[in-house]
Amino acid sequence: MNDGGAEYAKIGIGRSTVLVISASGNINNPGVYEIEMGITVDEFIFSDQYCGGITNGKRLKACVPGGSSVPILPDYLVCKTATGEDRLMTYESLSDGGFATGSMLGSGGFIVYDENQCIVRNTWNFSRFYHHESCGQCSPCREGTGWMEKVLHRLEKGMGNMGDMDLLVDVAKKIEGNTICPLGDAAAWPIAAAIRHFRHEFEYHVLHPEKVKDPKHGYREPIMPKAPSAVTA
Numbered sequence: 001m002n003d004g005g006a007e008y009a010k011i012g013i014g015r016s017t018v019l020v021i022s023a024s025g026n027i028n029n030p031g032v033y034e035i036e037m038g039i040t041v042d043e044f045i046f047s048d049q050y051c052g053g054i055t056n057g058k059r060l061k062a063c064v065p066g067g068s069s070v071p072i073l074p075d076y077l078v079c080k081t082a083t084g085e086d087r088l089m090t091y092e093s094l095s096d097g098g099f100a101t102g103s104m105l106g107s108g109g110f111i112v113y114d115e116n117q118c119i120v121r122n123t124w125n126f127s128r129f130y131h132h133e134s135c136g137q138c139s140p141c142r143e144g145t146g147w148m149e150k151v152l153h154r155l156e157k158g159m160g161n162m163g164d165m166d167l168l169v170d171v172a173k174k175i176e177g178n179t180i181c182p183l184g185d186a187a188a189w190p191i192a193a194a195i196r197h198f199r200h201e202f203e204y205h206v207l208h209p210e211k212v213k214d215p216k217h218g219y220r221e222p223i224m225p226k227a228p229s230a231v232t233a
Contacts, residue, residue, distance in 0.1 A: 012037035016090035019105070025112035028052030041065075041087040041094075042079040045112060058114040061224060062198075065094050066106025068126045069186030071193030072119070073103050074225030099193065115222040119201050121215070123194040124152035130187035141184040144175040148191055155202060158209030165195050165202050200226055 011017045016037035024030045027045065029052035035044065045060065046053045054060055063078045064070060079087050082101035087093055094105045113122070131145040151168055154160050172188035179185070195202060201223045205212045211221070 013088070013090050014092065016092065016105075019089075019108050021089075021108040021110050023051050023110045023112070025110075026055045026058065026114035026117065027112045028055055035089060037088075037090045039089050040079065041089055044089050044110075045079070051112065054112070054114050056114075058116065059222075059224065060112065061115045061117060061222075062113040062119060064103075064109070064111040064113075064190070066104045067109030068111075068129065069189060070104040070106045071099050071102070071189055072122075072197065073193075074197045074227075076225065076227045077101055077197075099189070100196075103193070115224055116218040118156075118212075118215075118218045118223075119194055119198040120152070120156050120205050120212075123191055124149070124156045126190050127152050127187065130183065133183060134187070135183075138179040138181075138184060140175045140178040141187065144171050144184070145187045147171050148187065152191070155205050156212070158205060158211075158213045160202075160206050162203065162206055164206070165199055168192075169195055197225060 008017060019035060019037055021033045021035055021044075023033060023044075029048075029050065033044075033050055035050070041063075044050045045063075060075045060078060062072050062074055064072050065078075077087075077097075081087055081093070081096045085096075087096070089105070091105045094103055096102045113119075127145065127149040131149045134141045134145045136142040148168055148171055151160070151164050151171075155164055168191055172192045175184045176188040177185065204223055211217050214220075
C-alpha cells in the first residue's frame with residue numbers, strides 16, 4: 001500500500017505475486033504461510049522454511065493445491081508438470097496441463113497426503129461437504145451431489161461395483177456447467193480428477209471389499225499412484 005501497485009507487481013512471477021497459503025495434511029509444519037509466488041512446489045512441501053516434508057519420512061502420495069474444489073494431483077504431477085518442468089507455486093504453473101495433468105492454486109488451501117491415505121475416503125468426504133452445502137435451487141447440483149455422495153459411500157464401504165467409477169464421471173459431467181453458481185463445478189471437479197488419476201484405487205475397493213471395510217487399510221497395504229507408463233489396459 002505504501003509503495004504503490006508498480007512495486008507490488010514486481011513481486012513473484014507475472015500475475016502471481018503474493019499469496020497466503022493454508023497448508024495442512026501429512027506435513028511436519030502445517031500452518032499459514034505468506035509466500036512470494038514463484039518458488040517451486042518441491043521447495044514449499046519439503047523445505048524446513050515451509051511445510052518441512054512429509055511426516056514420519058513417508059512418501060508423498062497426492063496433493064490438493066488450492067482447496068477441496070480443485071483437482072487432486074498424484075505424486076508424479078505435484079512437483080513436476082507432465083512435460084517434466086518444475087511445478088511452481090503460481091496460478092499458471094499449477095494449472096499447466098489443464099485438468100488432464102494440472103490443477104488450480106485456487107484459494108490456497110494446500111492439502112498434502114502421504115502413502116497411507118485413502119483417496120476414495122477423501123473423495124467421499126469432499127462429496128459429503130458439497131452435498132450438504134448445495135442450496136437445492138438447481139436440479140443437477142441438488143440431485144447430483146447426493147447421488148455422488150451415495151455412490152462414493154458404497155465404494156468406501158466395500159459395496160461398490162466396477163461401473164461406479166464411470167457412473168460418477170457421468171454424473172459429474174452432467175453437473176459441471178449446468179448450475180447457476182459454481183458450487184456444482186466445485187463438487188464435480190475433485191471427483192472426476194480422483195477417478196482420472198486414482199482409478200486403480202477405486203477398483204481396489206471393489207475387488208477387496210473386506211479389506212477396505214477397515215478404515216486403516218491404507219496403513220497395512222499402501223496404494224500409491226500409477227504413472228501413465230505403469231498403467232495397464
